[in-house]
Amino acid sequence: MLVSSPLSGKWTASLCLLSTLCTLWTPAVSVKEHDFKKCDQSGFCKRNRVFADNAGASSSWESPYNILPESRSFKDGQFQAIVLKTINAKGDTVRLPLTVSFLESGTARVTVDEEKRQNKEIELRYDSKVRKERYNEAEEWVVVGGLGLDKEATVGFEDKSQTTVKYGPSSAFEAVIKLSPFTIDFKRDGESQIKFNDRGLLNVEHWRPKIEQPETEKKEGEGDGGEKKEETTLENKEGSSSSGEDESTWWDESFGGNTDTKPRGPESIALDISFSGFDHVYGIPSHAGPLSLRETRGGEGKYSEPYRLYNADVFEYILDSPMTLYGAIPFMQAHRKGSSVGVFWLNAAETWIDIIKAKDWRNPLSLGGSSKTSTHTHWFSESGLLDVFVFLGPTPQDLTKKYGELTGYTAMPQEFALGYHQCRWNYVSDEDVRDVDRKMDKSNLPYDVIWLDIEYTDEKKYFTWDKHTFPDPIGMGKQLDNHGRKLVTIIDPHIKNAEGYQVVTELKSKEHAVKNKEGSIFEGWCWPGSSHWIDAFSPAAREWWATLFKYDSFKGTMKNTWIWNDMNEPSVFNGPETTMPKDNIHYGGWEHRDVHNLNGMTFHNATHHAVKSREPGELQRPFVLTRSFFSGSQRVGAMWTGDNQAAWDHLHASFPMILSQGISGFPFSGADVGGFFGNPEKDLQTRWYQAGAFYPFFRGHAHIDSRRREPYLAGEPYTSIIAAALRLRYSLLPSWYTAFHQAYVDGTPIIKPMFYTHPGEEAGYDIDDQFFVGNTGLLAKPVTEQDKVTAEIWIPDNEVYYDYFTYKTIPTSKGKRAAIDAPLQKIPLLMQGGHIFARRDRPRRSSSLMKWDDYTLVVTIGRDGGKSAEGDLYVDDGESYDFEKGQYIHRKFVLNGEATTISSTDAESRDPSSVKEGDWMKKMHDVKVDRIVIVGAPASWAKKQATVESEGKSWPASLDYSAAAHGRASFATVKKVGARIGADWKVVVS
Numbered sequence: 001m002l003v004s005s006p007l008s009g010k011w012t013a014s015l016c017l018l019s020t021l022c023t024l025w026t027p028a029v030s031v032k033e034h035d036f037k038k039c040d041q042s043g044f045c046k047r048n049r050v051f052a053d054n055a056g057a058s059s060s061w062e063s064p065y066n067i068l069p070e071s072r073s074f075k076d077g078q079f080q081a082i083v084l085k086t087i088n089a090k091g092d093t094v095r096l097p098l099t100v101s102f103l104e105s106g107t108a109r110v111t112v113d114e115e116k117r118q119n120k121e122i123e124l125r126y127d128s129k130v131r132k133e134r135y136n137e138a139e140e141w142v143v144v145g146g147l148g149l150d151k152e153a154t155v156g157f158e159d160k161s162q163t164t165v166k167y168g169p170s171s172a173f174e175a176v177i178k179l180s181p182f183t184i185d186f187k188r189d190g191e192s193q194i195k196f197n198d199r200g201l202l203n204v205e206h207w208r209p210k211i212e213q214p215e216t217e218k219k220e221g222e223g224d225g226g227e228k229k230e231e232t233t234l235e236n237k238e239g240s241s242s243s244g245e246d247e248s249t250w251w252d253e254s255f256g257g258n259t260d261t262k263p264r265g266p267e268s269i270a271l272d273i274s275f276s277g278f279d280h281v282y283g284i285p286s287h288a289g290p291l292s293l294r295e296t297r298g299g300e301g302k303y304s305e306p307y308r309l310y311n312a313d314v315f316e317y318i319l320d321s322p323m324t325l326y327g328a329i330p331f332m333q334a335h336r337k338g339s340s341v342g343v344f345w346l347n348a349a350e351t352w353i354d355i356i357k358a359k360d361w362r363n364p365l366s367l368g369g370s371s372k373t374s375t376h377t378h379w380f381s382e383s384g385l386l387d388v389f390v391f392l393g394p395t396p397q398d399l400t401k402k403y404g405e406l407t408g409y410t411a412m413p414q415e416f417a418l419g420y421h422q423c424r425w426n427y428v429s430d431e432d433v434r435d436v437d438r439k440m441d442k443s444n445l446p447y448d449v450i451w452l453d454i455e456y457t458d459e460k461k462y463f464t465w466d467k468h469t470f471p472d473p474i475g476m477g478k479q480l481d482n483h484g485r486k487l488v489t490i491i492d493p494h495i496k497n498a499e500g501y502q503v504v505t506e507l508k509s510k511e512h513a514v515k516n517k518e519g520s521i522f523e524g525w526c527w528p529g530s531s532h533w534i535d536a537f538s539p540a541a542r543e544w545w546a547t548l549f550k551y552d553s554f555k556g557t558m559k560n561t562w563i564w565n566d567m568n569e570p571s572v573f574n575g576p577e578t579t580m581p582k583d584n585i586h587y588g589g590w591e592h593r594d595v596h597n598l599n600g601m602t603f604h605n606a607t608h609h610a611v612k613s614r615e616p617g618e619l620q621r622p623f624v625l626t627r628s629f630f631s632g633s634q635r636v637g638a639m640w641t642g643d644n645q646a647a648w649d650h651l652h653a654s655f656p657m658i659l660s661q662g663i664s665g666f667p668f669s670g671a672d673v674g675g676f677f678g679n680p681e682k683d684l685q686t687r688w689y690q691a692g693a694f695y696p697f698f699r700g701h702a703h704i705d706s707r708r709r710e711p712y713l714a715g716e717p718y719t720s721i722i723a724a725a726l727r728l729r730y731s732l733l734p735s736w737y738t739a740f741h742q743a744y745v746d747g748t749p750i751i752k753p754m755f756y757t758h759p760g761e762e763a764g765y766d767i768d769d770q771f772f773v774g775n776t777g778l779l780a781k782p783v784t785e786q787d788k789v790t791a792e793i794w795i796p797d798n799e800v801y802y803d804y805f806t807y808k809t810i811p812t813s814k815g816k817r818a819a820i821d822a823p824l825q826k827i828p829l830l831m832q833g834g835h836i837f838a839r840r841d842r843p844r845r846s847s848s849l850m851k852w853d854d855y856t857l858v859v860t861i862g863r864d865g866g867k868s869a870e871g872d873l874y875v876d877d878g879e880s881y882d883f884e885k886g887q888y889i890h891r892k893f894v895l896n897g898e899a900t901t902i903s904s905t906d907a908e909s910r911d912p913s914s915v916k917e918g919d920w921m922k923k924m925h926d927v928k929v930d931r932i933v934i935v936g937a938p939a940s941w942a943k944k945q946a947t948v949e950s951e952g953k954s955w956p957a958s959l960d961y962s963a964a965a966h967g968r969a970s971f972a973t974v975k976k977v978g979a980r981i982g983a984d985w986k987v988v989v990s
């Protein structure tokens with residue numbers, strides 16, 4: 001959260017201690033676009049756009065980058081060469097080492113660096129505090145595997161103009177590397193998919209000496225940014241008139257009263273990446289806009305700014321915008337019928353991406369000539385290496401899997417984390433928490449976690465409690481524990497600069513804080529007022545951080561206390577764009593500029609490891625929520641979409657954002673239910689709970705100035721409708737958990753957009769308000785519009801669809817929009833035929849109280865009339881890491897209509913004797929399949945009986961059959977099945 005409205009006087013009061021902050025923050029109510037840079041206010045962004053415009057305007061434009069032919073080599077799956085950049089009319093060049101690595105996974109990686117210290121002058125001008133090479137450590141934080149080289153990759157063809165490398169599965173992939181100008185064309189089965197530098201926009205701003213200006217022209221002191229900028233421009237124009245480049249922001253630039261010094265000068269990297277024949281691109285979260293990305297160079301229905309990735313505290317963000325938000329995942333996918341491909345731009349500096357689409361002619365000479373659209377993207381980052389991974393698919397599943405091989409898959413969460421989380425800024429006392437806990441129970445509202453925002457602390461000093469309002473945190477924690485519930489407390493990276501506060505004293509004396517450009521500890525403003533920031537890039541700082549979470553250090557916390565990391569972009573109230581100055585210095589001598597987008601992840605990760613190590617043996621899987629993130633954050637916790645508003649359009653915007661997270665490797669995501677800012681009207685709040693029941697991370701949250709809105713306060717009929725949505729979530733927890741397990745195994749999104757599940761159906765490519773849940777066949781389209789009482793669900797195939805609640809058969813067919821009744825109490829939710837999914841139907845107060853409950857299986861008969869249906873269930877103890885040692889149950893359920901049996905076998909065909917059963921598995925012997933509901937059961941079942949066979953025995957089970965009536969499908973229920981969930985069994989209907 002950031003800045004409360006002027007009504008909550010305390011921030012205004014404390015911030016007004018500094019008069020400049022007072023003027024900055026008093027009027028803050030909603031996001032001001034002008035608080036954040038537009039492309040032409042960001043020096044390198046502007047330069048690269050101008051570069052693109054100049055290139056596009058000239059028919060004779062030629063990229064000044066060429067491979068030195070004799071520098072080429074190829075060995076063990078790696079192509080290396082020197083790219084020469086011609087930097088002036090005289091023909092002077094700089095040398096850029098190029099490496100193209102072909103990985104075993106079929107992914108290719110292109111890296112362009114710059115040879116260090118190519119001239120003496122440059123070496124001399126370096127400030128000793130700043131590292132001299134381009135930032136090259138992003139890989140260290142992000143990539144956890146998949147870098148093995150493909151030794152089978154071979155040079156297929158080489159001459160003086162090109163080298164062609166064949167690689168990938170059955171050598172179906174090909175990289176055609178052209179020398180002059182340097183381009184790469186990535187092909188699959190001979191067909192071009194992705195092209196690098198096709199438009200000639202490759203740009204590596206090389207190092208150069210600063211031409212010092214006479215002292216007299218330099219301005220001292222603060223002064224207005226604009227004025228200063230003008231003078232700098234003049235100076236530089238005089239200094240080097242020959243280049244014709246805009247040098248005004250090479251050595252410093254100002255924005256909003258802050259000046260960024262640039263000790264290394266201009267060093268941006270840029271590249272155009274074209275997706276041949278692709279009309280849709282997805283990914284690069286987080287942005288509040290459609291899943292299918294828009295064009296960015298103006299025109300109707302298009303943005304005029306590039307998509308920006310520069311993690312920032314953008315409170316009350318505006319919708320349908322390419323503006324940056326709190327987290328960044330520079331992974332983009334392109335999709336068309338028959339092909340999904342993607343690129344991962346591994347760079348943690350400020351990054352912008354322009355997107356344009358253009359018709360091109362496939363073969364103008366062929367009869368009729370077919371025109372197709374290609375998407376042309378242009379990426380630019382302020383510093384660092386050019387480092388791009390190329391994925392050639394061909395399916396969306398290949399992309400999520402291969403991207404996860406590099407950056408890691410979703411950590412397997414504890415099961416409670418999938419339950420409902422009750423949060424607000426703030427529960428004001430331990431008695432308040434106990435009271436909410438009691439009232440949730442009294443109103444039969446299940447929940448798992450209650451949260452504490454910043455007010456629980458003693459004056460925003462993290463790891464402390466306000467002694468007046470939270471005198472008994474342990475008593476509070478125990479009450480929660482009695483119902484299997486958890487507490488989450490917030491811990492942020494800004495550490496209050498206060499006398500006698502042990503944490504800041506240690507932070508300073510042990511030098512674990514981020515430094516400013518002078519090399520002393522950086523000081524800025526955040527919630528506590530004057531603060532310092534832990535530098536989680538430092539291993540020693542992370543080790544120290546872990547000590548703070550020990551139970552005897554953070555007193556008042558217990559085994560059921562977990563953590564929320566907010567403000568880790570980092571948010572700095574008085575910093576440029578509400579974050580840290582780019583010339584701050586991190587561990588290793590790197591500028592903040594280089595690592596900005598990694599900052600949130602390193603802090604989140606430090607906290608994850610800290611809470612994991614609270615107890616010897618690291619027995620429990622940590623839960624840590626983060627606001628800021630980067631590629632790889634999925635390995636350590638969940639994220640939410642930040643400070644949204646209690647407004648219908650914000651509810652609507654949540655699904656495209658969460659779907660985008662899902663296909664970008666970080667599916668454990670949600671939006672604040674109810675909307676953070678403002679007061680939702682009752683029907684909005686109710687609809688939001690119905691939607692939230694389908695967020696992978698499901699948390700209600702509210703701003704300090706909003707009215708209390710715990711669901712029991714809503715009144716009838718709202719409270720009951722919300723309770724029903726919560727119960728729906730809880731009954732489906734086994735299926736949600738199974739979907740999380742799939743994400744953990746191979747990166748499959750937890751909720752899936754249409755292009756992902758039906759990649760051949762073009763009409764689904766820009767649908768982002770409906771989705772499938774895991775592997776269940778559940779197709780949901782929660783209502784996100786005011787006064788809407790029907791939902792039009794787009795039907796992606798010719799399967800049978802049933803209404804989840806009424807078993808009504810939906811009269812529809814592929815490509816149609818089915819109108820589903822959706823009065824306030826109803827969530828539009830369909831079941832696709834051909835699936836089997838698991839539920840636990842007994843209502844309970846929290847997920848852990850459901851741990852030993854029996855299961856219900858739901859079988860949906862498909863269009864084949866019941867010849868086949870399939871599904872799976874993954875279950876483990878929901879807490880520990882024992883699942884890594886085989887302590888889990890993973891069943892595959894199959895309906896075989898020929899012989900009419902429903903069977904359960906081990907989904908991984910494991911030999912049961914291969915796993916020695918621990919306590920949890922033994923206890924699971926008592927957990928059974930209770931009921932099986934077969935929706936759409938054939939009429940012949942009316943006269944049939946069910947027999948259960950399992951573990952060498954067989955017994956009858958009752959089979960009730962209800963014939964189809966009034967549009968409702970027939971269904972059958974097998975009751976008291978009584979087979980162990982962990983055992984092989986068969987239900988035979990005969």
Ligand SMILES: *[C@@H]1O[C@H](CO)[C@@H](O)[C@H](O)[C@H]1NC(C)=O
Nearest residue numbers: 141142542601602605606609
């Ligand atoms: C996470 O923390 C561990 C332990 O300190 C460290 O080894 C790892 O490099 C960190 N990773 C990230 C992404 O911060």
